[in-house]
Amino acid sequence: MESFSIEYLGLIPLFPLLAFVIIALVTRPLKRLSAYLSILAVFASLLVSAWALYSLVIAFLSHASGEALVKELTVTWFSVGGVALPAGLILDPLTAMMLIVVTIVSFLVQVYSQGYMHDDPGYSKYFAFISLFTTSMLILVMANNFLQLYIGWELVGLCSYLLIGFWYHKPEAAAAAKKAFLTTRLGDLGLLVGILIIYFTTHSFGFAEIEHEIKVGALSGGLLTVAMVCVFLGAVGKSAQFPLHVWLPDAMEGPTPVSALIHAATMVAAGVYLVARTFEMFAASPDQQALLVVAYVGGFTAIFAASMGLVMNDIKKVMAYSTISQLGYMMMGLGVGAYAAGVFHLFNHAFFKALLFLGSGSVIHAVHDQDMRNMGGLGGKLKITFVTMLFASLALAGIPPFSGFWSKDEILAGAFEKDTLLYIIGAVAAFFTAFYIFRAMFMTFTGKYRGAPAHDSHGSAGGHGHDSVHASASPEDELRAKVKEHASGHGEHGIHESPWVMTVPLILLAIPSLLSGLLGSPFMGMAFQSFIEKGAEVHEELNYTVMMSSIAIAVAGILLSSLVYYFKIIPANLISRPLPWLHAFVLNKYAMDDLYGWIVNSVVLGASRAALWFDQYVVDGIVNGVANLVGAAGGALRKVETGQIPNYGLAIFAGAVVISAVLIISGSTL
Amino acid sequence: MNDPIIAIAFFVLAAVLLISALAVVMLRNIVHSALFLALAFVSVAGFYILLNAEFLAAVQILIYAGAVMILLLFAIMLTQRANTPMSNVSNSQAGLAAIVAAAVFVVLAFVLSKTSWLTGAAAVTQPNTEVLGKALFDYYVLPFEIASVLLLVAMIGAIVIARED
Amino acid sequence: MLSLNHFLLLGAVLFSIGLYGALSRRNAVAILMCIELMFNAVNITLVAFARFLAPAATASQSLAPVSTVGQVFTIFVITVAAAEAAVGLAIVLAIYRTRRTISVEDVDLMKW
Numbered sequence: 001m002e003s004f005s006i007e008y009l010g011l012i013p014l015f016p017l018l019a020f021v022i023i024a025l026v027t028r029p030l031k032r033l034s035a036y037l038s039i040l041a042v043f044a045s046l047l048v049s050a051w052a053l054y055s056l057v058i059a060f061l062s063h064a065s066g067e068a069l070v071k072e073l074t075v076t077w078f079s080v081g082g083v084a085l086p087a088g089l090i091l092d093p094l095t096a097m098m099l100i101v102v103t104i105v106s107f108l109v110q111v112y113s114q115g116y117m118h119d120d121p122g123y124s125k126y127f128a129f130i131s132l133f134t135t136s137m138l139i140l141v142m143a144n145n146f147l148q149l150y151i152g153w154e155l156v157g158l159c160s161y162l163l164i165g166f167w168y169h170k171p172e173a174a175a176a177a178k179k180a181f182l183t184t185r186l187g188d189l190g191l192l193v194g195i196l197i198i199y200f201t202t203h204s205f206g207f208a209e210i211e212h213e214i215k216v217g218a219l220s221g222g223l224l225t226v227a228m229v230c231v232f233l234g235a236v237g238k239s240a241q242f243p244l245h246v247w248l249p250d251a252m253e254g255p256t257p258v259s260a261l262i263h264a265a266t267m268v269a270a271g272v273y274l275v276a277r278t279f280e281m282f283a284a285s286p287d288q289q290a291l292l293v294v295a296y297v298g299g300f301t302a303i304f305a306a307s308m309g310l311v312m313n314d315i316k317k318v319m320a321y322s323t324i325s326q327l328g329y330m331m332m333g334l335g336v337g338a339y340a341a342g343v344f345h346l347f348n349h350a351f352f353k354a355l356l357f358l359g360s361g362s363v364i365h366a367v368h369d370q371d372m373r374n375m376g377g378l379g380g381k382l383k384i385t386f387v388t389m390l391f392a393s394l395a396l397a398g399i400p401p402f403s404g405f406w407s408k409d410e411i412l413a414g415a416f417e418k419d420t421l422l423y424i425i426g427a428v429a430a431f432f433t434a435f436y437i438f439r440a441m442f443m444t445f446t447g448k449y450r451g452a453p454a455h456d457s458h459g460s461a462g463g464h465g466h467d468s469v470h471a472s473a474s475p476e477d478e479l480r481a482k483v484k485e486h487a488s489g490h491g492e493h494g495i496h497e498s499p500w501v502m503t504v505p506l507i508l509l510a511i512p513s514l515l516s517g518l519l520g521s522p523f524m525g526m527a528f529q530s531f532i533e534k535g536a537e538v539h540e541e542l543n544y545t546v547m548m549s550s551i552a553i554a555v556a557g558i559l560l561s562s563l564v565y566y567f568k569i570i571p572a573n574l575i576s577r578p579l580p581w582l583h584a585f586v587l588n589k590y591a592m593d594d595l596y597g598w599i600v601n602s603v604v605l606g607a608s609r610a611a612l613w614f615d616q617y618v619v620d621g622i623v624n625g626v627a628n629l630v631g632a633a634g635g636a637l638r639k640v641e642t643g644q645i646p647n648y649g650l651a652i653f654a655g656a657v658v659i660s661a662v663l664i665i666s667g668s669t670l
Numbered sequence: 671m672n673d674p675i676i677a678i679a680f681f682v683l684a685a686v687l688l689i690s691a692l693a694v695v696m697l698r699n700i701v702h703s704a705l706f707l708a709l710a711f712v713s714v715a716g717f718y719i720l721l722n723a724e725f726l727a728a729v730q731i732l733i734y735a736g737a738v739m740i741l742l743l744f745a746i747m748l749t750q751r752a753n754t755p756m757s758n759v760s761n762s763q764a765g766l767a768a769i770v771a772a773a774v775f776v777v778l779a780f781v782l783s784k785t786s787w788l789t790g791a792a793a794v795t796q797p798n799t800e801v802l803g804k805a806l807f808d809y810y811v812l813p814f815e816i817a818s819v820l821l822l823v824a825m826i827g828a829i830v831i832a833r834e835d
Numbered sequence: 836m837l838s839l840n841h842f843l844l845l846g847a848v849l850f851s852i853g854l855y856g857a858l859s860r861r862n863a864v865a866i867l868m869c870i871e872l873m874f875n876a877v878n879i880t881l882v883a884f885a886r887f888l889a890p891a892a893t894a895s896q897s898l899a900p901v902s903t904v905g906q907v908f909t910i911f912v913i914t915v916a917a918a919e920a921a922v923g924l925a926i927v928l929a930i931y932r933t934r935r936t937i938s939v940e941d942v943d944l945m946k947w
Contacts, residue, residue: 643946695856824918
């Protein structure tokens with residue numbers, strides 16, 4: 001396995017961690033230096049990760065398989081009583097793949113952020129948070145036990161919170177950060193419970209040990225299913241699956257590169273990673289019930305989120321629902337047992353969805369608006385952005401040979417074999433996906449520019465990042481103010497392509513969007529899947545029916561989209577006019593937020609009020625009652641103290657007589 | 671102690687003592703009570719003579735019937751206002767006090783009847799003032815001096831407390 | 836014939852009478868007088884012990900003139916009683932000056 005030693009793995013999160021510490025403590029006033037430091041650190045991590053991956057790939061190519069592709073290092077972190085808490089690293093194909101995805105996307109996003117965030121007052125802080133996030137994510141994926149994974153899990157949650165609320169002076173951003181934190185926390189509770197159930201039955205945190213214990217029957221039957229569903233609940237929260245998906249669209253309040261890194265490529269994929277990492281345990285549950293839950297939640301989320309993507313007008317919201325939907329796909333893939341396909345989709349999705357977000361960021365950077373109704377005709381102005389996003393869109397829609405096709409098709413094939421209902425859901429969701437992503441593309445890049453004239457950007461660098469609004473001014477307010485400032489008439493002439501630091505990452509991400517799928521295509525003998533499955537031979541019979549039909553579905557979706565939004569043959573309000581309530585209902589995200597708001601307000605607060613009443617009247621009543629009883633007894637008994645000296649003297653002598661009498665009667669020798 | 675005269679004297683003195691003691695606690699005029707108290711003190715001195723303690727009898731007369739009675743009478747004189755005939759009434763717990771006092775007597779009498787005293791050769795059969803004096807200034811000289819300090823403290827304390835200021 | 840028990844019984848009666856008076860009187864001076872009665876009861880018993888009880892067998896080794904112990908005790912009791920009477924009566928006078936009464940039922944500051 002070449003010369004890569006497992007100990008080197010520890011270096012990977014160390015670089016960004018050092019960057020975080022140095023930026024936070026030393027170089028915060030020096031913006032450029034902070035950015036370079038952070039980028040350099042993640043590049044170093046990228047190199048080590050590439051080395052790790054390379055060592056595994058070499059081994060894989062020399063037909064190593066099974067445990068030969070897994071390296072583990074476990075030490076005892078500390079022990080309390082009889083409980084030894086482990087710390088350890090694992091390097092297997094799954095981790096190596098995740099490492100490379102995280103470091104590449106993080107690296108490109110940070111390069112891109114230099115342009116996007118270039119005059120934000122929190123520039124250094126931003127890079128510090130990104131570095132911390134990268135560290136946390138790397139810790140998460142290289143953990144070989146639940147404990148360490150949970151630490152990374154919570155750390156990425158914290159970073160997500162910090163970065164969503166990066167512009168904390170905006171009330172929406174602060175609220176979105178809170179919402180994201182609390183919603184994922186709900187899932188994390190499930191994960192914790194699951195971990196504890198597993199620990200108390202198998203007495204182990206390590207993945208390998210737990211799998212072994214499950215094999216010998218330490219944890220089985222219904223309890224195993226319950227434990228794994230609890231673990232899955234953590235994944236539901238982190239990967240924004242139904243019903244805990246509500247935080248992800250709101251998380252778009254954060255800077256767009258953050259959305260690309262955290263809320264598209266890496267952190268939200270952690271849920272999928274968790275299920276993939278513990279796949280053996282899921283599969284061990286009786287009748288694979290736990291996997292069935294994963295499959296149905298994922299499938300439902302896929303179609304549910306895609307339907308909301310159809311009607312959103314905010315370009316980032318479309319991307320957000322698309323992300324939720326695609327994560328649902330991955331879950332469904334894992335759930336139907338197409339383990340490698342699900343992981344493969346994670347891999348492809350990370351690149352093309354990061355690209356879509358960064359492209360959106362580029363568009364927003366140019367027009368200072370997120371509403372697609374105010375865009376249009378930008379294809380000519382933002383050529384690089386347009387072309388790269390087109391690549392990503394084709395990948396997302398599932399047109400061969402773009403990457404998304406191969407993994408999505410394989411998931412659908414897996415679903416087709418397992419469960420027809422899931423296949424239909426997946427197919428419909430795929431149709432929606434193709435439709436909404438090209439709706440977004442057409443609305444943004446074709447037709448005529450519909451927006452208010454953008455302001456004249458100063459110089460070559462392009463104007464302010466859209467998101468870097470000052471104080472509490474909403475984007476629109478700022479925009480209008482600028483429109484007034486500059487006499488109208490500039491029109492769309494002020495729109496420029498983004499600077500090279502932003503376009504180069506787009507181009508670099510476009511390459512894997514086009515090609516990464518080929519790694520797992522039949523042309524390369526399903527090499528990716530075989531690698532992920534630790535060298536197992538993958539001989540999948542190609543299901544040409546599914547393949548052809550999924551191409552047809554994607555093409556149909558794109559075609560319909562073009563008829564509505566490009567050729568405008570079909571009116572866009574064909575459905576929303578006769579059924580306005582349906583449109584409004586979907587646009588209102590199926591009223592899920594209202595439902596949760598109602599639950600929190602009436603159920604949770606109601607229960608809290610009941611608890612308050614119980615505390616005030618029952619608990620306090622008992623406490624005060626005891627005190628009052630003592631007080632009343634004292635009030636009654638104090639009458640004994642008359643202050644009359646003869647009374648006291650009488651009592652003394654009466655007592656002496658009684659004591660003497662007792663002594664005499666008891667026969668004591670006086 | 672076998673002399674019938676002494677026995678007669680004992681019972682006469684006992685009658686005088688107990689009657690005057692009862693008078694002290696029963697009479698409602700405090701001046702009368704005080705006078706009967708003086709009589710009681712004197713009869714106690716008679717018992718001391720019966721018990722061959724003539725020095726103590728003298729001390730009893732001098733200190734109790736003399737000094738203490740004077741003090742008490744002064745106190746009565748200084749604190750008494752109108753209604754002298756009802757100056758020594760009982761309080762609200764007189765009945766209970768009688769019961770407790772009777773109970774104390776029963777306990778004491780019971781203990782006395784149960785105890786066998788080591789009565790042998792009579793210890794003090796001769797007048798012994800000289801022996802007593804030697805004992806006080808020899809073996810008991812420290813308690814004696816402490817007692818004199820106690821009296822000094824009591825004197826100063828009484829003056830300080832009773833002084834008008 | 837007269838024995839120790841006669842004197843002790845006499846002392847017990849006198850003590851109980853004094854106790855009754857001390858507990859049942861209202862006048863503070865009267866209570867002091869009754870306490871003097873109780874002292875005298877005790878003194879009688881002490882002197883009677885001195886008169887009737889045989890010195891302990893070990894007494895010869897002691898420097899104390901054992902035959903006089905009871906009487907010495909009595910002397911100290913009389914001394915302390917005199918001191919007590921002086922201080923007690925001074926207190927009564929002080930109370931009388933501030934409260935214009937020496938009824939113990941009216942002096943009840945030592946209560947709730």
